[in-house]
Amino acid sequence: MSIVILGSTTCKLCGKIIQEGDEYIAFPSFVLNQTDPLWKFNNSIVHLSCLRDEPYGEVALDMLRALKESLDAKICQVCGLPIKVADDFFTFGYLTSDRSSPVFEFNFLCFHIQHIRIWSQRLNAIERFKILSGDPMWDSKFIEDTLSVLY
Ligand SMILES: [Zn+2]
């Protein structure tokens, strides 16, 4: 998680020090792929005004908001109940902002681990993540780990 020390942390976009009273956003480490257009915001602190001037700035804000909502609620996609035990929690997190990606619809989905096996989209998800394995845009370790959870 990014920590802001006012008067000493610099904005990743403009390089200036973030001052008291400045509006800023602290992005956690949430982007998987270095080829993702949101990669430059990963684990970084930026002025809100600088972010708004960036291509993909609004997209990054939307994705961060959706990520936070999913992690605050932690609702299982299968049974619809909140997941209360950390060991029983799995989420895809943020996968991609590309709406044409085969896995876009799986962004932010959360599960009780034992419920993944009875998820109606499980086989579909396996097929789609398989499409991405070998894709140089995607981190192969992430794809392997995700497939091993789905199998
Ligand atoms: Zn800035």
Ligand SMILES: [Zn+2]
């Ligand atoms: Zn469940």
